[in-house]
Amino acid sequence: MYPPKFDYQRAGSVDEALSALQQGAKVLAGGHSLIPALKLRLADPGTLVDIGRLDGLKGISVNGNTATIGALTTHAMVAKADNLPAALTEAAGMIGDPAVRNRGTVGGNIAHADPASDLPTVFVGLGATINLTGPNGNRSVAAADFFLDLFYTALEENELVVSVDVPLGGGGSAYAKLFNPAS
Numbered sequence: 001m002y003p004p005k006f007d008y009q010r011a012g013s014v015d016e017a018l019s020a021l022q023q024g025a026k027v028l029a030g031g032h033s034l035i036p037a038l039k040l041r042l043a044d045p046g047t048l049v050d051i052g053r054l055d056g057l058k059g060i061s062v063n064g065n066t067a068t069i070g071a072l073t074t075h076a077m078v079a080k081a082d083n084l085p086a087a088l089t090e091a092a093g094m095i096g097d098p099a100v101r102n103r104g105t106v107g108g109n110i111a112h113a114d115p116a117s118d119l120p121t122v123f124v125g126l127g128a129t130i131n132l133t134g135p136n137g138n139r140s141v142a143a144a145d146f147f148l149d150l151f152y153t154a155l156e157e158n159e160l161v162v163s164v165d166v167p168l169g170g171g172g173s174a175y176a177k178l179f180n181p182a183s
Contacts, residue, residue: 070109087173
């Protein structure tokens with residue numbers, strides 16, 4: 001099925017993206033959650049605002065006992081990181097196939113709260129904090145409070161996921177995926 005018609009806007013800054021969101025646009029980064037929803041006509045935005053080139057939202061940094069993962073950091077970058085908890089790198093390394101891991105972003109993954117995704121569970125288990133920005137400024141939400149239901153988060157329509165803070169230095173962590181849980 002073809003997606004509904006929409007306008008495309010490439011944001012040059014976070015402020016430009018937020019301005020577009022005020023007018024009802026939907027955010028596009030890796031597109032692995034949004035594009036299938038568009039094709040199935042489960043989403044019908046008038047405008048897509050592409051934030052994929054906002055380099056300030058990419059990367060992993062460590063400050064003391066906290067790692068900050070930018071919203072546009074790909075799953076592949078997380079999987080290869082040597083400064084993140086094992087549960088997170090292992091989970092990121094099992095997402096989809098290499099194409100999905102190289103395009104899909106942490107921010108998009110958590111913003112959509114797809115029940116098939118493993119990162120929300122890992123972030124809750126690690127005690128992570130989701131950092132958001134919007135017209136009313138910045139706010140931080142504990143991962144346990146961010147994921148409200150299937151496909152439903154505490155992210156307001158006019159807000160943008162900026163980063164995720166992950167505590168470091170606690171006990172060890174690991175990730176195990178149950179394949180084919182349904183019979």
